[in-house]
Amino acid sequence: MDEAYRRAPKPHKYAVCAYEGTSIKEFYKNVFEEVYIFFHPFLKPKSKELQVNGFPTTKETKQNYEVVTWREFITLSGLNNIQQLDIGLRTNILGLSKEYADQEAATIIKDVCQKYGLLEPSEGVFPNILIENVLNAVKEVGHGWIWCGDEHCTKRKLEYINDLIDGTVEIYLNRNLFTHDHKILITTHWDSHFSFLCSDKATVKRIVESTNLEGFYCTNKTKIYWSLEK
Helix, strand or coil: CCHHHHCCCCCCCCCCCCCCCCCHHHHCCCCCCEEEEEECCEEEECCCCCCCCCCCCHHHHHHHEEEECHHHHHHHHCCCCHHHHHHHHHHHCCCCCCCCCCHHHHHHHHHHHHHHCCECCCCCCCCHHHHHHHHHHHHHCCCCEEEEECCCCCCEEEEEHHHHHCCCCCCCCCCEEECCCCCCEEEECCCCCEEEEEECHHHHHHHHHHHCCCEEECCCCCCCCHHHCC
16 A cells, blocks of 8 residues: 555644644634633642542532632742743643753742642643533533544544533543534643633634633734743
8 A cells, every 4th residue: 555545634623733833823724713722720629638639530620629820820929920830830741841941930830839739730631620611601602512532633522512511521531622513622732731712703702701711812923832932
């Protein structure tokens, strides 16, 4: 067989995360009009006696944890801004070369989490403490089902949105969620502590405002490693 046939085709842009090193909005040009980056929050146990064993399920997270936003963490830690926080989080997972790493910020994050009993945001995994609200907002704009895919969306399965919301289907195994009409994409980058919400301007604005997501809108220059840009 000709080896050319063994090369995987390019992925559908409505179903995957933008590539590193490229403008996010340029990647989704003619596919999605708007992209909003929303941060994965820190988690604070509701009880000091809570024992953490592995990655909490959706139900365990909703029952036992509350959100600490990046803005709140910056106040607690004294870090300068979200850029330094993002770099510190990446440094802690060995996600940056020495040239870009910030060991001081990384240590501060560890120390503050230990002091206040916080869990650091997870990288490359949807924050299940937020995803219920996001998926409810997707339902409100007319969708009952959503496709769930792996990192490159070579494997995907259509799921009833309510099953993801109530934890019947665990969301942490998925990296891409997109509606059947290809109008909304929720995706996360494997080495980042944030996810993307992609759609037309009105839909993104409606979902962001109804869920009070913390983050920012991409400009034409925003890349995945936006915190390293001057």
